[in-house]
Amino acid sequence: MYWADQIARSVVKLRGEKKPYTVAAGITPSGTVHIGNFREMITVDLVARALRSLGKEVRFIYSWDDYDRLRKVPANVPKQEELKKFFGQPVTDVPDTFGCHSSYAEHMEREVSDALPIVGIKPEFIFQAKMYRACKYAEQIKEALLAREKIRQVLDKFRTEELGENWYPLNVFCEKCKTDDGRVTDYDGEYTVKYECPCGNKGSVNFKKKGIVKLPWRVDWPMRWHYEKVDFEPGGKEHSTPGGSRDTAAAIVKAVWNDEAPIYQMYDFVISKGGGKMSKSLGNAIKLTDVLQIYLPEIIRFFFAGTKPAKEFSIAMDEEIFKVYEDFYQTERIYFDKEKSSRAAHWSRVYEMSCVDGPPKEMPVQPNFKHCAELISIYGKPETALKGVKEKLSKADKERYLAILRCAKSWTEKYAPGEYRFTLNETAPDAKLTEKQRAALRELGEEIFNADNEDELVEIFKEIAKGNGLETKDFFRACYLVLIGRERGPRLAPFIMAADREKIAKLLQHL
Numbered sequence: 001m002y003w004a005d006q007i008a009r010s011v012v013k014l015r016g017e018k019k020p021y022t023v024a025a026g027i028t029p030s031g032t033v034h035i036g037n038f039r040e041m042i043t044v045d046l047v048a049r050a051l052r053s054l055g056k057e058v059r060f061i062y063s064w065d066d067y068d069r070l071r072k073v074p075a076n077v078p079k080q081e082e083l084k085k086f087f088g089q090p091v092t093d094v095p096d097t098f099g100c101h102s103s104y105a106e107h108m109e110r111e112v113s114d115a116l117p118i119v120g121i122k123p124e125f126i127f128q129a130k131m132y133r134a135c136k137y138a139e140q141i142k143e144a145l146l147a148r149e150k151i152r153q154v155l156d157k158f159r160t161e162e163l164g165e166n167w168y169p170l171n172v173f174c175e176k177c178k179t180d181d182g183r184v185t186d187y188d189g190e191y192t193v194k195y196e197c198p199c200g201n202k203g204s205v206n207f208k209k210k211g212i213v214k215l216p217w218r219v220d221w222p223m224r225w226h227y228e229k230v231d232f233e234p235g236g237k238e239h240s241t242p243g244g245s246r247d248t249a250a251a252i253v254k255a256v257w258n259d260e261a262p263i264y265q266m267y268d269f270v271i272s273k274g275g276g277k278m279s280k281s282l283g284n285a286i287k288l289t290d291v292l293q294i295y296l297p298e299i300i301r302f303f304f305a306g307t308k309p310a311k312e313f314s315i316a317m318d319e320e321i322f323k324v325y326e327d328f329y330q331t332e333r334i335y336f337d338k339e340k341s342s343r344a345a346h347w348s349r350v351y352e353m354s355c356v357d358g359p360p361k362e363m364p365v366q367p368n369f370k371h372c373a374e375l376i377s378i379y380g381k382p383e384t385a386l387k388g389v390k391e392k393l394s395k396a397d398k399e400r401y402l403a404i405l406r407c408a409k410s411w412t413e414k415y416a417p418g419e420y421r422f423t424l425n426e427t428a429p430d431a432k433l434t435e436k437q438r439a440a441l442r443e444l445g446e447e448i449f450n451a452d453n454e455d456e457l458v459e460i461f462k463e464i465a466k467g468n469g470l471e472t473k474d475f476f477r478a479c480y481l482v483l484i485g486r487e488r489g490p491r492l493a494p495f496i497m498a499a500d501r502e503k504i505a506k507l508l509q510h511l
Helices: 003-015 035-053 080-084 104-113 128-133 138-146 148-156 217-228 245-257 288-292 297-305 321-335 344-354 369-379 382-387 395-414 435-450 454-467 472-484 492-498 501-509
Strands: 021-027 058-064 124-127 182-187 192-196 202-206 270-272 313-315
Touching (some): 003 035, 021 217, 035 104, 035 288, 035 297, 124 128, 138 148, 138 217, 138 245, 148 245, 217 245, 288 297, 297 321, 297 344, 321 344, 321 369, 369 382, 369 492, 382 395, 435 454, 435 501, 454 492, 472 492, 492 501
Parallel strands (some): 058 124, 270 313
Antiparallel strands (some): 182 192, 192 202
């Protein structure tokens, strides 16, 4: 059975019949939310789809932990020194030094949330700063404070240095310096705590009326499982080590709220081909929007739908992109019974999960990505390149072809090796050519205007090469050297027909 369907069935079996089942994910928007972080989002989305396939009602929530403190400034963020002044303050209160959003947190959130509908993911977003500041968790905070000894015992099992008896599972955002360095010094057993801050400020706060407190991460996570009644939530490899945050959260939700932790699935890292593990703090992250520039939305889903969460994989930004497109096409052919496979049921399910809005009724056109890159190198603009496609295309096929041509254009401009990028020379280079080759090219410069289409131009090539005693390959090599400064290039006839023939004629006639 497909992995997401297995998880969905486990959720129903272990959590019992419910309406709705709640599946969850979340992150602190402290830096670029990269394609590795996206793995959690789409893992939850795939399980949600599997639950809906069983006829279940599903609530998919995604928490922006924007009430977490700013701890460091990623390397790719402008005005580093200015941002360092806000260390310790909630990321929702940090200004956006990019200058385009109301806060640092919103900038990081919108980079990914605006793109999620494109890949078919539409969660219910929960902003934790709003929740805490509206005192929504007051009862749960009280329960955690009353159970602080139980929490301390859980955490001390996995610490080299035990928490002191005066420790409280609560941080306070100081009313003077605005950081969460405020530490609770006393609790009245109801809703009021006293606190002290290293800045010298002391005070008290009723957290049922004033939302300037926050539970520490290892308590906050299980608290929200309980509050939102979460049935499934995956976690990254870094949270899944023995004694890690997942283990302690599971123990705390049981000890404090007598709840069971959600059904769990560990997911491994995603790396960029040739790049390695991505990091928000290092700023070397590839975003969902970056990947959308070179891959169709359904192929981005295919990366994750076709790989079990616990397996690491890479996002190809180099020439391996050709294979990725073909692997997806093969899965598509299997689904539409155009290709046989011993695992047809599995790959058909992968294809269903890859489609943004469900599979089309008929198999779409499958443009070869390398060919599309070549068309872009010939015609330049995707819309113009589409006119060079000889196949008879339906409206839907034209839309897919154009989308892939746009991806090919982005790929050739940003990631492709040099052999896929070239421009027509302004002047004839000092190429090493034989006199026969020079004579043939001068003749071509005169004859290119006599061709009305590519087929006629190909015949002219043959006649000129033969008339000058040249092998076809030597004729083409000479053409490429003069036109683009390389020994190989795109298909010559469509390239010349699409390019500025006046310019090409001048290049060739002045040899």
